[in-house]
Amino acid sequence: MSTRWYPIYQRGNPQLRVFLPNFWMKLVRPLPKQLPNTVSFQCSMEMTKYDIKNYLEKIYNVPVVDVRTKITMGKFRRDVGRGYVVKDDDVKYAHVVLPKGQTFEYPDLFEKSKDDDEENMKSLEEAKKSFKNYIDRNKDRQDVPSWFSI
Amino acid sequence: MHLIRTHRTFSKLKSILLRRHSQAALIDQNEYTETPEYPPILDMSIQGRKLRERETMYEKIKQLNTVEEKQIALNMPRYYGWPCVMLNEDKIPYNAMPLVQCYTRTHFIPTEKLPDSYADTASTADEITKEVKAFIEDALCIESEGVEHNFSLSLEKPEPSQKEDALAKCIVRQINRIISNNLTDKVPHIISTQVDYDPRHEAFWFVGGVDIPDSVLNWRKKQSWYKDRLEENLDRPVQYIGTPFLTLRNKLPLKPIIPYSEAENADFKVPKFSYSPNNVGYFTNFRHGTNMPGYWPGDYDEFGMLSYHGRGHILDRKESFGPEDNLEALHCQAMKASFGWLLAQANYQGFTTYNDLTYPLATQTVITNGQLWSFYAYQLNTIVMHNEQMDENPKHNVCFGTKPMKLYDSIENGKVQGLNEEVLKTLVQFYLNSPEEREHDLKPYLGKEEQVVADIEDDRKRCWLEDRYKHLVANRPKHFLPPETYLWEKIFKIQFNLRFHEKKRRPFELDINPYKRRLNEHLPPYIPKLLRKYPRSKKKFENTYYPDVLNHK
Numbered sequence: 001m002s003t004r005w006y007p008i009y010q011r012g013n014p015q016l017r018v019f020l021p022n023f024w025m026k027l028v029r030p031l032p033k034q035l036p037n038t039v040s041f042q043c044s045m046e047m048t049k050y051d052i053k054n055y056l057e058k059i060y061n062v063p064v065v066d067v068r069t070k071i072t073m074g075k076f077r078r079d080v081g082r083g084y085v086v087k088d089d090d091v092k093y094a095h096v097v098l099p100k101g102q103t104f105e106y107p108d109l110f111e112k113s114k115d116d117d118e119e120n121m122k123s124l125e126e127a128k129k130s131f132k133n134y135i136d137r138n139k140d141r142q143d144v145p146s147w148f149s150i
Numbered sequence: 151m152h153l154i155r156t157h158r159t160f161s162k163l164k165s166i167l168l169r170r171h172s173q174a175a176l177i178d179q180n181e182y183t184e185t186p187e188y189p190p191i192l193d194m195s196i197q198g199r200k201l202r203e204r205e206t207m208y209e210k211i212k213q214l215n216t217v218e219e220k221q222i223a224l225n226m227p228r229y230y231g232w233p234c235v236m237l238n239e240d241k242i243p244y245n246a247m248p249l250v251q252c253y254t255r256t257h258f259i260p261t262e263k264l265p266d267s268y269a270d271t272a273s274t275a276d277e278i279t280k281e282v283k284a285f286i287e288d289a290l291c292i293e294s295e296g297v298e299h300n301f302s303l304s305l306e307k308p309e310p311s312q313k314e315d316a317l318a319k320c321i322v323r324q325i326n327r328i329i330s331n332n333l334t335d336k337v338p339h340i341i342s343t344q345v346d347y348d349p350r351h352e353a354f355w356f357v358g359g360v361d362i363p364d365s366v367l368n369w370r371k372k373q374s375w376y377k378d379r380l381e382e383n384l385d386r387p388v389q390y391i392g393t394p395f396l397t398l399r400n401k402l403p404l405k406p407i408i409p410y411s412e413a414e415n416a417d418f419k420v421p422k423f424s425y426s427p428n429n430v431g432y433f434t435n436f437r438h439g440t441n442m443p444g445y446w447p448g449d450y451d452e453f454g455m456l457s458y459h460g461r462g463h464i465l466d467r468k469e470s471f472g473p474e475d476n477l478e479a480l481h482c483q484a485m486k487a488s489f490g491w492l493l494a495q496a497n498y499q500g501f502t503t504y505n506d507l508t509y510p511l512a513t514q515t516v517i518t519n520g521q522l523w524s525f526y527a528y529q530l531n532t533i534v535m536h537n538e539q540m541d542e543n544p545k546h547n548v549c550f551g552t553k554p555m556k557l558y559d560s561i562e563n564g565k566v567q568g569l570n571e572e573v574l575k576t577l578v579q580f581y582l583n584s585p586e587e588r589e590h591d592l593k594p595y596l597g598k599e600e601q602v603v604a605d606i607e608d609d610r611k612r613c614w615l616e617d618r619y620k621h622l623v624a625n626r627p628k629h630f631l632p633p634e635t636y637l638w639e640k641i642f643k644i645q646f647n648l649r650f651h652e653k654k655r656r657p658f659e660l661d662i663n664p665y666k667r668r669l670n671e672h673l674p675p676y677i678p679k680l681l682r683k684y685p686r687s688k689k690k691f692e693n694t695y696y697p698d699v700l701n702h703k
Contacts, residue, residue, distance in 0.1 A: 033361050035429045037245070065470050066244045068431065076641050085646055100245055100475075 023047055025055060025094070029106050036103040041094045045071070052094045066097040197379070201538065203701050208504040210699040215597030216606070217447040217498055218619040222669070223697040224354065224439050224502060225622060229667035230632050231437045232387035234354070235427045237486055239392030240463035242479040243431030244471050250482040252423035253357050253388055254489035255535050256528075256547045258481055264576060265527055265550050267407050271582040272575075274336075278582075279575045282332050286574065287558075287566040289324035293317065294520070294561050311462030314519050319395045321520040322458045323347070326396055329581050339584045343398045344451040349444030351392045351457075353490035355503040356385040358537030361426045385536045386427070387439060390490035394457040397444055397491075402585035403453040403592070406510040406529055408548060413510065413531035418546040436632075440623045443494035448602040452498055454491050454513045456580050459483060461519050461554075477553065480517055480524055485549050488515045488528035496533055500596035506534040506543075509590055514580045522554040523573050525580070552576075611695045618695075633657060633664035670696040 006019070025043040034040070043052060049067040056062040074088030098104060138144065192198065211223045225231070237253070251258060294317070301316040303309055326345065333340045362370075362384055370376040412418075427433075443454065461483070464476050471479075492511045493503075501507050507530065515526040532545035559568035593601060603619065606612040635644070635658055642648045644658060657664050674691040682689060 031364065033425060033429075035425055038429065066431075066468065076645055078646065085641060085648070097244055 023051060023055060025052070027106075028093075030104075035097075036105075037098040037100060039096045039098065039104045041096065043069075043092050043094050045090070045092050047092065047094075049094075052096065056096065062096075063099055063102070064096055065099055068095045068097075069093065070095070196375070197382075204538075206701065207699055211502055211697075212505045212595055214697050214699070215600040216603050216615075217500060217596065217601065218603040218615055219697045220500065220502055221439075221441060221497065222615070222619060222622060223699045226669045226696065226700050228438075228665070229669050229671060230628070230665055231625070232354075232389075232439055233434045233436055234387045234389035234439065235357075235432050236435050237388060237390045237432065237490075239351075239390070239459065239483060239487055239490075242463065242467075242482050244468075244475055245478075246430055246432075246482050247478045248421065248423045249425075249427060249430050249432065250485055251420050253535075254485050254547065255420055255532060255543075255545075256485045256489060256549050257418035257420055258485065259548065259550050260481075261550050261552060263552075264525065264579060265407050267405065268527075268579050268583065271579050275575045275578040275582055278329075278332060278336070278578050279571050282328055282578070283569065283571065283574065285328045285332075286325060287569055289328060290321060290520070290558065290566050291561055291564050293320045293324060295564055307462075308466050311465045313462075314465060315395075315460035315462035318460050318462070318518055318520045322395045322518065325577070326398075326458070329578060330398075333578075333581055337582060337584060339400060339402075340581065342451075343400050343455065344445075346397045346399070346444050348393055348395065349397050350442050351390070351394060351397075351444055351487070351491050351494065352440045352442040353390040353493040353497075354439030354441055355388055355493060355533060356536040357388050358385050358535060358540035359383055359422055359424055360386045361424050363426060383424075383537055389435075389437060389439060390486055390493075392459070392487050392490060394459050394487065394491075397457040398455040399444070399451045400453055400455050400585045401451050402587055404455060404512040404514075404583060405586050407512055407527050407550065408529060410510045410531065412548075413545040415546075418548060420546055422540070437625050438622050440625065441494040441497035442623065443491055443498060447498055448604050452495060453511070453585060454495055455583070455585065456514045456516065457487065457491060459487055459515065459517045461517050461522070461524075480554065481526075481549075481551055484515050484517055484524070484526040484551055485528070488513050488526060488549065489530065489547065492528065492530040493533055496530065500593045500601075501533060503533060503536065505595055506532055506545075508594055509588065509592070514583065516577065516580070517554075521557055523557050523577070524552055524554040525576050526551040610693065614693075614695045668700060670694060 007013075009015075023044055023046070025041045025047075028040050028042050030038065030040045041052070047055070047069075049069055052067050052069070053064045056064050070093045072091050072093060074090050076085055076087050078084070079086045134146075138149075192202070211220055214220050214223055235253075237250070242250075247258075250256075297320075299317065299320070301313060303312045330340050330343070330345070360383060362381070366384070367380065370380050376382075443452070445452070461480060463483075464479060467476060467479065492513055496507055496511060511530040513528050513530075515528060517524045517526070527550045529548045531547050532543055534543055555570065555573045557570055557573045558566045561567070597605075600606055603612055603615045606615070635656075639656065639658070643656070654660065674694045677690060677692055
């Protein structure tokens with residue numbers, strides 16, 4: 001479903017076009033201490049409970065027992081630089097209940113990048129160490145530029 | 151000057167008038183004992199002190215004389231009522247069984263037949279079933295086909311469920327009439343039994359061991375003294391509300407289904423459900439906790455025997471829940487209804503959610519829509535499950551329950567096809583289960599002379615307590631709106647301090663939580679000068695008789 005107006009065809013416009021629907025759902029990390037058979041989503045404001053159920057069942061074949069939706073108010077924050085108070089957009093949350101036996105665990109998205117992080121940290125440590133060595137070495141000739149060395 | 155002079159002259163008088171010590175020196179001969187006696191060592195940590203405070207409150211509630219005062223005492227800490235988890239009889243979300251079992255501390259035993267204690271009435275029940283059968287068939291036909299019912303429906307619930315409940319109510323009334331008429335001359339307890347139509351059943355208790363809400367957790371994270379006990383549980387107030395079609399109650403309690411010693415049986419242990427109730431689909435509402443078994447305190451017939459409930463809410467459930475969960479929903483309804491009714495009865499016997507039952511109570515519950523009947527027998531062993539007791543308390547309640555069974559197959563041309571006598575027999579057995587005199591004291595925590603407010607001699611106190619109790623239990627909205635923090639205040643005063651130049655008057659600016667206001671924190675009625683006692687009485691306000699159970703601030 002799309003709420004966009006279909007643009008009137010003008011000669012010369014491309015004839016085949018794809019219009020994306022404004023229904024979307026985003027899987028989010030569940031609240032701490034939530035029942036194992038519930039999944040939380042953020043979704044577009046226009047979606048009703050029935051839309052959410054159909055979206056999951058028809059597109060992703062996820063068995064849905066019950067849907068509870070909730071609109072939460074966006075955060076208020078100080079505008080950076082100008083200082084007045086602005087408000088973020090409201091978000092619609094959908095808590096979807098799966099059948100009794102099923103469980104859902106939020107995937108660890110950055111499992112692979114953990115090793116990379118460690119390596120990066122290692123090289124950073126090394127760089128720090130060598131810089132410290134350099135500082136220590138040149139303790140007694142502080143005003144001398146770095147390129148001036150033996 | 152004169153005073154000083156006198157004191158100087160009578161120096162001894164001064165020493166008599168002004169005593170330097172707070173206590174008169176007692177010359178005690180028995181000051182020394184053989185073995186040293188030390189005062190008890192108290193836990194002086196903040197948890198220990200708070201626990202002792204709570205325990206003194208529980209003890210004070212236990213010491214109160216009358217039922218009504220105890221009920222007011224339960225509500226003393228909150229002027230605007232408790233944020234209760236609402237367990238309505240006919241609102242059962244998906245997969246609610248673990249929560250309901252934990253909150254009612256009930257072990258559920260699915261059975262095909264009634265428990266063993268019903269075995270000795272089986273043969274009598276058979277005879278009566280045969281006598282009654284024809285009348286019941288007639289009644290079923292007339293109510294289902296013979297009468298054109300014109301039910302008045304409300305807009306709050308879906309139509310099919312209301313229609314089913316309304317028809318079931320008519321059928322249940324007829325069946326109850328037929329069976330009790332038949333039994334009056336056969337068993338002695340039926341004639342003295344009270345029948346209530348659409349009674350008001352409410353029950354209130356505290357459940358411990360439930361996760362704290364996110365808002366509380368976020369608040370605690372900001373407080374340094376909560377560092378080590380972020381996850382500490384709080385008591386959750388729970389309120390049950392239900393309306394059966396019809397209940398029978400009697401002067402004496404029913405026999406326990408299983409012996410009381412079985413209550414501590416480890417097989418009956420109920421798994422703990424620590425997730426917050428809004429995870430399942432139960433939500434909270436501010437109200438005063440009420441315990442109503444369908445009659446006012448002081449009624450003579452105070453023990454329930456049998457209650458009939460509707461199952462129209464099953465029609466309102468989503469198709470996706472499936473038949474298996476619908477069956478569980480019936481069990482949940484039965485457990486909630488039985489526990490709620492028995493708890494309210496126990497409260498009228500002087501027990502509260504803080505003082506445990508000293509003997510078991512039993513009731514029987516029938517859930518029906520006229521055609522499908524499910525039978526439950528419930529035994530209440532314990533009602534204490536607040537935070538300290540949730541894990542400690544070894545006792546559990548027990549519920550036996552059957553699947554829904556068909557009383558008849560269909561009604562064709564004004565005749566009932568295939569009446570199931572087994573179902574009718576089970577129902578008759580529920581009626582035949584006779585109440586018995588107990589050998590122990592039924593009201594150990596109530597006063598000897600004063601058990602209800604009506605027994606109080608002092609006219610003013612009696613009338614005041616009666617009025618206050620009825621008003622509290624009515625849960626009418628307050629005369630003044632409850633306090634509110636407006637959104638603009640939250641943004642511009644609390645979150646961003648942009649109105650620093652304004653005078654601070656609002657409760658949140660003065661560090662006051664208005665919802666922590668106590669029940670007695672209000673001005674009593676004013677006495678006009680004309681009505682005050684004759685020679686210059688300075689008493690401006692009338693007396694209040696709130697039970698003194700709270701620790702002083």
